[in-house]
Amino acid sequence: MFADRIVGVILILISAGLLYSLKGATFEASIFPSFFLVLLIVLSSLLVIKPSGSKLTFDNIKGLLIQFALILLYLFALPRIGFIISTLFYLFIAIYLSGYRKWIHNIVTTSCLTILLYFIFARYLHVNLP
């Protein structure tokens, strides 16, 4: 019930901030979002007053955070070293860290998948991958 209250308070704060940012907008531009922002504040207040018993629980929070850090690294590397190299590294490390320890399998899967995706999207469908 704690978690619901936090979500409610965060939503109220964000809504209030966004509502403030609409100051100076014309009536036509601001009425639609303003109406829903006020509605969101009302609904969130209800959530804070009467929270349900939902709780935030994880089975493997460490693994999840490591994987998330990897995703951020991948995102950082993509524009710098290109799709093929960064995807190769990302997939290999992510698969290895998730507990799959067969080296050869991992290298084969990773390279096949990367090359396959590259050919489907970059060559065949003409997507300009980084």
Add this chain to the structure above:
Amino acid sequence: MEASTISLILDGLLNSLTLYNILMMLIGLALGVFFGALPGLSATTGMALLLPITFGLPLEGSLLMLGAVYAGALYGGNISAILLGIPGTAAALPTTFDGFPMTRQGRSKEALLYGLYASAFGGLVSAFILLFLTPVIGKFALKFGAPEILALALWGLSTVSGVTGKNVLKGLIVAVIGLIVSSIGTSPVGGYNRFVFGVPHLLAGLGLVPLVLGTMALPRVFEVFDQMKKQDEYFLKSNVRKWFLKPVELIQYWVTFVKSAIIGAIIGIAPAAGPSIASIMSYNESKRSSKNPESYGKGNPEGVVASETANSASVGGDLVLTLSVGVPGSAACAVMLGALIMKGIQPGPLLLKNSPVSAYTFFMGFIIVNLLIFLVGHLYVQMGSYILKTPLGVLGPAIFVICSIGAYTDTNDLFGVQVMIIAGVIAYLLIKLDFPIAPFLLAIILGPLIEANFWTAYYMTGGDLWSFFKRPVFDAILILSVLTFALPVLLQKRKRASG
């Protein structure tokens, strides 16, 4: 039926049965099942990626191919839903509730067969709706103005109440968040930049594809990461050989088949409320009216049937609206609309007048597509079990990379991927806290439609809002919206009162 209509139907049938068109349908189907089965790539992404290819094809072939991708993706969605517990498309979410437990009990083939039969049945219903309703609605649509489209959009939004699940308040909050997110960018009237904060990418608003991938696919990826250690106890080995379902096994669920098809068809016609909404509503209704609702979620084939029939049955309604009014019935249909416009054909009331043969070829072809799903699907059922042997540790990162490419293609830079990841983290945390995520999708598709048409209608009538109510079609759709919103809530209340 007029003689001219019958001859058009026959023309269409013959046209769609040419070798070339059948080939296009088979290719579209295979691609669709592939896209549908891959979590993260939905019918929408699949169709969007095919757009450049269809540009070089003749009109009928490309339409049939896109239609086949759509239908195939909806069927394909249930393969990963049943085998991995990850819905391949958002529409297959409720399929996981019962399909995945069946797999863990070693009944994966049985579940896949139920999914196949339900999909094919729903698809056929769709095809007939498309064939018979498009001309009728097309005639109506000639009288549609901004107020009517506004009412249609409100109708779509009213389906929220059917998908909120237990906690109505949380569902409403998610829907309102979606409406606010949809208003990011330049306003339709006055050109004021809302919530842009100096980021040029935000001027055009947030892309639909990154948001869909972020809210629908990424939470599943995070869940896979979170549960990685449990792989061994995840699946029971399936050694059962099963090629077909016996008629008895099907007939026992005939009520569910028919009811789900009707729900799917009606929801399909409501704009934006596409397959994802239909399947959840149908699952809830089937569970509500069941004699033993406690067996749902533990591997009851009826749950698979309810979800899959409804999502395939909604495609027809979706396409009807797209072709006859020119308002996309779902995100995937928006792509279809794009394909038509690219070919120089204006979808809408005049479509049947201007290119009747092409339209009927598509209608008849869509029936054949669904028959093909039924035939080819038996093969997929046998092949599908191999997916189970992929370790979760490989699956999670692979799905993430595929999703990233999907989001990247939206704007052709990394902004889409960033949006997807942020949306994904927020959605994952909210889902963990029992917030339903379907209302968000509904809202981001309908938000712009509601706002833009409200202002058009407002200026059209000189600011006289009451004059909207003098339009009979507007009133009719509005009453329909109120009913759609109120019915699930009332049924739930009655059930609580009696039980």
